[in-house]
Amino acid sequence: MVQGHEQEHRRHALVAVPIGLIVVVTVVDILAPPEVHLGPFLVAAPAVTASFAGPRTTACIGLLAVLAQAAVAVVRTSLTDLNHTFQIIALILISVFVTFFSHLRERHEKEMTQLRLVAQAAQEVVLRPLPARIGTLRVASVYLAAEEEAQIGGDLFAAARTARGTRLIIGDVRGKGMEAVGDAALVLGAFRAAAHRQDELPLLVTYLEGTVSSDLDDPESAGARQGRRPGEAERPGKAEPPGLPERPAQTGEAFITAALLDIPDTAPVLHLVNCGHPPPLLLRDGRVTSLDVRVPAPPLGLTEFADPAALVPETFPFAAGDLVLLYTDGVIEARDASGAFYPLAERISAFADEDPQALLRSLRRDLLAHTPHGRLGDDAAMVAIRRMLGK
Numbered sequence: 001m002v003q004g005h006e007q008e009h010r011r012h013a014l015v016a017v018p019i020g021l022i023v024v025v026t027v028v029d030i031l032a033p034p035e036v037h038l039g040p041f042l043v044a045a046p047a048v049t050a051s052f053a054g055p056r057t058t059a060c061i062g063l064l065a066v067l068a069q070a071a072v073a074v075v076r077t078s079l080t081d082l083n084h085t086f087q088i089i090a091l092i093l094i095s096v097f098v099t100f101f102s103h104l105r106e107r108h109e110k111e112m113t114q115l116r117l118v119a120q121a122a123q124e125v126v127l128r129p130l131p132a133r134i135g136t137l138r139v140a141s142v143y144l145a146a147e148e149e150a151q152i153g154g155d156l157f158a159a160a161r162t163a164r165g166t167r168l169i170i171g172d173v174r175g176k177g178m179e180a181v182g183d184a185a186l187v188l189g190a191f192r193a194a195a196h197r198q199d200e201l202p203l204l205v206t207y208l209e210g211t212v213s214s215d216l217d218d219p220e221s222a223g224a225r226q227g228r229r230p231g232e233a234e235r236p237g238k239a240e241p242p243g244l245p246e247r248p249a250q251t252g253e254a255f256i257t258a259a260l261l262d263i264p265d266t267a268p269v270l271h272l273v274n275c276g277h278p279p280p281l282l283l284r285d286g287r288v289t290s291l292d293v294r295v296p297a298p299p300l301g302l303t304e305f306a307d308p309a310a311l312v313p314e315t316f317p318f319a320a321g322d323l324v325l326l327y328t329d330g331v332i333e334a335r336d337a338s339g340a341f342y343p344l345a346e347r348i349s350a351f352a353d354e355d356p357q358a359l360l361r362s363l364r365r366d367l368l369a370h371t372p373h374g375r376l377g378d379d380a381a382m383v384a385i386r387r388m389l390g391k
Helices: 002-014 016-031 039-050 055-076 082-126 177-194 201-217 219-225 344-351 356-370
Strands: 137-144 153-161 165-176 256-264 269-275 281-284 287-290 314-317 323-327 380-387
Touching: 002 016, 016 039, 016 055, 039 055, 039 082, 055 082, 082 177, 137 153, 137 356, 153 177, 153 380, 165 177, 165 323, 165 380, 177 201, 177 256, 201 256, 201 269, 256 323, 256 380, 281 344, 287 344, 323 344, 323 356, 344 356, 356 380
Parallel strands: none
Antiparallel strands: 137 380, 153 165, 165 256, 256 269, 269 314, 281 287, 281 323, 323 380
16 A cells, blocks of 8 residues: 555656646747747657556646647737647647557556455465464564566475474475466365375375376366367367476376475474475584485376385484575575575575574565565565474
8 A cells, every 4th residue: 555655656756757848849939930830749748657657637638738838829820820730739649649648558457456456365375374383383474576567476385293292394386377376276275185194205295296286187276277268179288397297188287396395293304295395494503404315206286207215204313493485496596686596595694693584584684685676587486494392
């Protein structure tokens, strides 16, 4: 709301530019020699106004320009002078055209604003805030939306308690917009429903894979995913990223990278299955370690092609006082003005002594300072987890 008021105030201030242009051109045209005609420059006033103001303001500026041109005609010759008559007609036609253009632009901006609000509301429903404490863990999360027109990504994270500890997921859906939010909601719903019921992490991954694959195999879902109406022929799909197995044509185009963690309450370890997601970072005594699994699994939606060994969780030390950072590729792919990526592993060590909430505040501030004008090219999500000392 504050940003909208600031934009409105800025637009009102910019109206002084075309008004000043009309005044200057009118005065100079009246004082100029008879053979000099500056009236055609008046068309710039409504044209400039249409680029930032609404149709009513544009129409008013166009009317003011027409009246100014008429005043010049009366002072210099008469309204019936052929030269001034054609200038006035041309100015009226151009003013009508740019007013219509301004109407279209304003309508498009309203649609984009409404779409942003709906998309942001949908993502807030999907990404429920994580509690500050879960069992023996202190947890914090942050989501940063990219500054793109009505485009939100499918970044996702969630946590669930089990009888023996805590399970967490962080993921990133391929694509943007409401389709990506829908896919993220599908995965999060399946995770929340099954995380406490599946005893082993591979069984949970298999369950999520079944949920994603069944959605992709559904003809109506696949048609909606490609923008087709029921009964329309399937459009040719986009090529998969290099290195991923070729998918059958009927399975759609979506997949989700994800990292799933199982953190027992009583053992100083964590178990990790990584489905094509950036590896978590472990922060211990000021040193940063990347938790790279030996055999990564393909993203969800493609794990049917995986080596069974890829679904076996790998175990890493996670003692009291240690901190693990989960993140999406929007963080590490953020670029500065020179094109350099954000060095997350280097920057996180500078905030080693901070609690999860303070750590993410510092990383968020540092990440936005790294990018030009504080704008990200892709959505970014981070989850910080610290095992508490003692019980």
